[in-house]
Amino acid sequence: MIFDYCVKEFRISFMIRRKHYFVNNLVIFVLAQLVWLALLGLWIYWYVSNYLIFEQVGETVSPQINIDTPSVFPFVGGIVLLVGLSFSLVLIFRHLNVQIRLRRLYDNFIDNVTHELKSPLSSIQLYLETLVSRDVPQEKRKEFYELMMKDTARLQNLINSILEISKIESKKKRSSFALHQANEFLPKLIEDSAAQFRLNRNDLKLETTGSCEIEVDAGSFKIVFDNLIDNAIKYSTGSLKLEVKIICNQKKLEITFKDNGIGLPSNEQKKIFQKFYRIYDKDIPNVKGTGLGLYWVKEIIKNHKGKITAHSEGKAKGTTINIVLPVRKSKVTEIEREKGKLQ
């Protein structure tokens, strides 16, 4: 009951915040439209009144001048200019909105990176100070060293991810592509990642259909599987069950990662691959992360000329990540195709 009360309070405050953001933008937009409409009105008023004055003056000064109709060109020209102005206003408004959104994402990223850097750092400092100031038993000491090593690994991963993403983006990443037999190479890589995250072997179901050759960078693919498994662990509430299917055929290789985690709302399914993007939801059991993991995964897959998508039936219904990669056509297949063409 207490929890429900708190959740309700938070949701109200969250809705108010979102409402404020929406109302502010709407007010700016409406005001901008009013300004341009007023300008348009002013222009028509100015044009018509000047025309009338000119007509009166013309009649008084020289009745011979025949002014039948007002000239259409400046009138239409003025309206076109004003419409252009309003269009530019809408463009500026859109651009501004994008900038605001980017700024917010960037601020969140800085907050998240600060958190991700400082948390392991505080933990290491705490253990070091404990070891210096207390008489810690040998067993505990060993435990503390292991925890500190986990923290340094976490720091290293974070720093690596930032550096590697920057390399990929600036096309400076040197990948060592090599040919691998997908049905042998990928399961081994996935099992390695699962073991690294201490995922119980019974909770990982691996299925392979067909065989094909793929040209991939093993190091990069390890990062892909590490991130996908880490995410599956982070965003599951009960015991995680992970089903991985690797389907090979002559045209493509398909890898599906299906978990039984908290799922994804449909409007977030594309956004999760955006840089810095993180879902802020009260039902998410984990607040760690930088919003870079899935972006990194997407960039690696893109670098391998593949595609990645996410799908979920909704909240609490798990998430399926689908990766499609091109396969290396075997010589036999190519010969058969050539034969087919000749026949």
Next chain:
Amino acid sequence: MSAKILLVEDEENLAMGLEYNLKEEGYKVDWAKDGKEAIKFFAENNYDLILLDIMLPYLNGFEVAGFIRKENPQMPILMLTARTGVDDKVKGLEIGADDYITKPFHLKELLLRIKGMLKRKSWYSSVVKHEPIYKFGGNEINFENFKCRKGKTEFQLTSYEAMIMKYLILNKNKIVTRKELLENVWNTAPDVETRTIDNFMVRLRKYFENDPADPKFILSVRSAGYMFQDQI
């Protein structure tokens, strides 16, 4: 009897180290891994202090602090966070956290702050027992729930404001130096400056004085400190 601390921290490694150190200091510790669990533990147990992280799953530290403050205005809350923004600090203190420590922190400093907060809590509980409600010049202070009344206007004090008022009232008609306040109310937290005390006094005068520029109850004594008197 040893004090019982509720540790709310989602970072497992850090929480394990904190739990070890707190237990070594002789405290009893319960560890909640998220905001939901923190509120559950708080509702089911009695604690002497809450050590609360801000970035938590389900409910963040501000929400947990807000809830705890509503249920128990006297509960000491020490916020622990990686965020260094002034806004966060202000927000935390406004919601009702008593103190704030940023990550990475020094173990000795953290333990000193916890010790100081517990000492303060114990002093405050003992002095409030005898006289929970105090009235002076049209003002009324309830030292148990920090609710006050000035005429018909009702307002709420923070725990520090209530403690300063209590200390001044206990030393009625005596000069209380800033050093004395720092030692007894803040337990000389290292980042508290004497100017902070002056700011608190300005706020307290706004609450209780008819004309804060010409105080009648909370008087400044030049080069010495402050003095409370309830008879004008």
